[in-house]
Amino acid sequence: MISKHQRIVFWCLVAAILGMGLWLFHVHQSERDRMHSLADNTPIDAPSTDTEPITLELANDSDGSITATSRQMALPSELTARARALLDHLVAEYALPGSAHPLPSGAAVDSIFILPLPVMGHAIDQNAKAGATGENNSTVLVPPAPDAVRPSTPGGSLAVINLHGSFVNAHPSGVEVETLTLLSMLGTLHANVPQIEQVRFLVDGQPRETLAGHADLLRMYPSRDTATGTPQP
Numbered sequence: 001m002i003s004k005h006q007r008i009v010f011w012c013l014v015a016a017i018l019g020m021g022l023w024l025f026h027v028h029q030s031e032r033d034r035m036h037s038l039a040d041n042t043p044i045d046a047p048s049t050d051t052e053p054i055t056l057e058l059a060n061d062s063d064g065s066i067t068a069t070s071r072q073m074a075l076p077s078e079l080t081a082r083a084r085a086l087l088d089h090l091v092a093e094y095a096l097p098g099s100a101h102p103l104p105s106g107a108a109v110d111s112i113f114i115l116p117l118p119v120m121g122h123a124i125d126q127n128a129k130a131g132a133t134g135e136n137n138s139t140v141l142v143p144p145a146p147d148a149v150r151p152s153t154p155g156g157s158l159a160v161i162n163l164h165g166s167f168v169n170a171h172p173s174g175v176e177v178e179t180l181t182l183l184s185m186l187g188t189l190h191a192n193v194p195q196i197e198q199v200r201f202l203v204d205g206q207p208r209e210t211l212a213g214h215a216d217l218l219r220m221y222p223s224r225d226t227a228t229g230t231p232q233p
Contacts, residue, residue, distance in 0.1 A: 050074065056090050057187030057227050059101040059180035066183055067229030068191065083159060083193050084112045090188050091167075101180060104170040110204070113160040117151040117197060149198055149220065156197040158220070159189065165204040171212040178215035187226030196223050 051072040058069050075085050087109045095105035151157070171178065182201075189196050201217045202208070208217050 054086065054089075055188065055191035056086075056093060057184050057191060057225075058090075058093060059184045060229070061101050061177060061180065064176055064180065065229040066180065066187060066226050068187070068225075068227040068231045070231075070233050079157075079193065079195065080112050080114050083114070083189060083196065084109050086188055086192055087112075087161070087185055090184060101177070101184070103172070103181065104167065106167060106170075107164055108167040109161060110164050111162045113162070114196070115158045115160065117149060117156045117158055119149075119158060151197055153194075153197070155195050157195050158198040158200065159193075159196045159223075160200045160202060161185070162202045162205055168203050168208070168211060173212040173214065175214045178211040178213075181211065182215050182221065183226040186221055186223050190223040190225055199223055 051074050054071050054073050054075065056069050056071055057066050059066050071089070073085075073089060076082050088107065091103060091108040092105075093099065094101050094103035149158070171181065186199055189199065199221045201211075201221075203217070211217055
């Protein structure tokens with residue numbers, strides 16, 4: 001025989017479970033509505049509906065060559081989105097069956113940042129007055145060092161390419177295969193986004209010594225034509 005006290009405890013637990021379920025449902029609905037609202041209000045630089053000729057500088061592991069190859073693709077017009085789409089297409093080619101430079105499938109580039117050359121630094125403005133909190137948050141531009149890399153043409157920029165750690169960790173190890181990947185990226189950017197003159201690489205937002213144990217990721221690379229093979233249609 002169940003006592004009155006046990007029945008009260010039982011129904012209290014049932015009520016608590018139902019209440020928790022309703023609360024979780026309400027939170028889920030509110031979060032979904034918020035995400036839909038953000039998606040509706042966020043501008044997206046979609047690719048143009050018209051394709052255009054682009055050049056992918058494709059690597060070949062068998063002979064260590066890089067060949068400029070023409071493709072027809074629809075790309076965004078915004079510079080950063082355009083550069084990322086190009087590298088996404090490039091890595092996707094390497095993930096296809098029978099690729100001459102096989103790489104793991106999946107996104108390689110997490111984000112790209114474009115900075116005008118020469119890169120300017122910032123420092124705390126010692127002459128600015130402190131704010132209401134007593135902190136000085138004002139900054140001033142710091143002129144570039146005399147040996148800083150300067151643009152060779154007006155509008156020349158530095159591209160900071162932030163690679164996914166999953167892509168880097170799965171990349172084949174070896175001097176040649178790693179070098180071909182970097183040269184292929186540099187050549188593809190040079191052929192299609194000439195404003196990018198210099199390139200730096202990060203991995204998950206942090207500096208990393210090498211791509212997979214060999215190719216240097218700490219240096220700044222000039223964007224240039226890296227093709228060594230006969231151009232292909």
